[in-house]
Amino acid sequence: METFLIRALQLILSLSLLVIIHEGGHFFFARLFKIRVEKFYIFFDPWFSLFKYKPKNSDTEYGVGWLPLGGYCKISGMIDESMDTEQMKQPAQPWEFRSKPAWQRLLVMIGGVLMNFLLALFIYSMILYTWGDSYVALKDMTYGMKFNEHAQEIGFRDGDILKSADGKELERFNMDLLRDIVEAREVTVLRDGQEKKILMPELSLLDIAKEDPLFMGTLHPNVVDSVLAGGSFAKAGIQKGDSLLAFNDVPLNSWNDFMNEMSDLRVKAELAQQTTASFSLVYSRAGVRDTVAVQTNENFKVDAIGGLADYKVTTHSYSFFGSFPAGIALGVNTLKGYVNDMKYVFTAEGAKSVGGFGTIGSIFPKVWDWQRFWEMTAFLSIILAFMNILPIPALDGGHVLFLLYEIIARRKPSDKFLERAQMVGMLLLFALLIWANFNDVLRFLF
Structure with a gap:
């Protein structure tokens, strides 16, 4: 339960930040071009909101909705997820989105994606500045x-x-x-x-x-690195530094081999409805071989760690200004990798692998780790930017597509067409959301 709460808190905090930045991008360009913003909400608020506040002499109501599926920025004179068609029937006003030049409307629509991408680059840069880049070559x-x-x-x-x-x-x-x-x-x-x-x-x-x-x-060497007092290995007499040679007469060439044999043993024991298992182990200590019987605990563990290799760690440290080129390179490379992997989504196996909030939450660590939190937030910001720029109605990319058509063809799509496109896009997105979270439920159950 504690692990679930930690991951849930990290997910909510991360998504809230990303939503604020994304909608803030739309808000910034809208206000820059003197377009009225009626609502600025974190999460959606059908029927009611958890919190709302409208400052004196302001046209904008700020609030927090109860449905954590994103957020929105309701811009006057625009067909969006609010589906406010009554407003569109009224004469256009100078402060409305539809009254502005196409290039200004285009910047308003790409503002969210732009801010998410810039946020990811900034976070990656600050990660490198704060923690550096350490790895084993x-x-x-x-x-x-x-x-x-x-x-x-x-x-x-x-x-x-x-x-x-x-x-x-x-x-x-x-x-x-x-x-x-x-x-x-x-x-x-x-x-x-x-x-x-x-x-x-x-x-x-x-x-x-x-x-x-x-x-x-x-590949981890087949040498025991540490043994927990009172654990299965300790009871069998295995000590730190012992080399593991055979598991039930199967030769062991690495700690990986030992863990694979333990996994197979657990599967067989569970099929036999056993809660523990035993095996024979051949080991070597100071050149002397011996064989012992090992009884696992109830979680099929032996309470030991093995195969830790003393590899040289390569570390790159960055100055504040030096972190930005490296952070930009890391962000661009992450985006390229994600875009490259998108082709797998359109396969049968890829569709089954699509995940919802459970999958997203599982990428956060079980314990609070700020470095890992910011790495995951930057990655999600990259994903959010890319997914939103896809030319799908109801997403920013759909609005951008219609605006580009207007710029090239020199005429706007009709309001009726935009309303229908928005509705189709929202149905597609809700279907995808249901499918993704249904996959999460299936993974949890099976």
């Missing part, structure tokens, strides 16, 4: 990588050190690395001190990302 991962059966069929081997994909140097272990490898035709690895070329087949990043065990992961 692939070339310094001297134990190499651990590959699943699929990867080994392609030609990878446990212990391979990744060097390049289609000639592009591979620097760090993250989603960009997986993306580069999936899209490459040839991957170069360092194996036993020699470079090897691996020819890559056609792969789907979506399929690769869902594989269990993972397509690739860091």
Whole structure:
């Protein structure tokens, strides 16, 4: 319950910030061009609001709605999610959106997307300025990588050190690395001190990302790093520094192998409706081998940590002004990766992977971590900017599309057409919202 509340609080705080910035972008350009803004709301307020306030001598009512699906900025003389068609039947007023030149209306509509993108770049810059950029370079991962059966069929081997994909140097272990490898035709690895070329087949990043065990992961040595007093390993006599050699007569070459065997053991035990399990373990201490029986606890844990490699950590620190070019580069690269991965959404598997608020909330850490919070907020800001600029009616991109048509054709679409387009767009968005959250429910239940 505590984990749920922490994640929920982070999600609400992050989305509230993003909504304020997004709607603030529309508000800024509207007021810049002397367009009246009737409402500025965080979250939607059908039938009632949680809070509202209208300053004296102001045309704008500020408030907080009860439906946390976004927010809105009600601009006079515009067909938007408020569907205020009565206002559009009245003669146009000079302070209304529809009375302004097309270029001004265009800036009002892209203001939200622009502010979200700039916010993401600013957050990324401040993250680099505050915490720097620390990572373990692939070339310094001297134990190499651990590959699943699929990867080994392609030609990878446990212990391979990744060097390049289609000639592009591979620097760090993250989603960009997986993306580069999936899209490459040839991957170069360092194996036993020699470079090897691996020819890559056609792969789907979506399929690769869902594989269990993972397509690739860091290879951890089969050495126990720490043992919890009173835990299963401690009771069996296993100590820090012991090397694990075999699990139920299956050879162990890494801590990854040990964890895979533990996972298989748990599955078998649960199918047999057992709450614990036991196994034999061969280990070595100071060159002397021994075999012990290990009984897991009720969570199928052995209360030990293993395979921590003492890799060199590369750290880049940034001055305040130096953080901005690096933050911009990071933000642009994040956007490019997200746009590139959008093609998977239009596949059957991609549609099943679409998630709602539960999925979004799950990307936040279980404990409060400001660095991770800001990283996720910047990422969500990138997503919000991109999704809103898509040329779909009811989104900012739909309004932009119609405005570009007006600029090029030199005539406006009719109000009736815009009303119908807005309605269709809202129905599509609600359908997508229902589908995404339905997927979350299915994942929770099954």
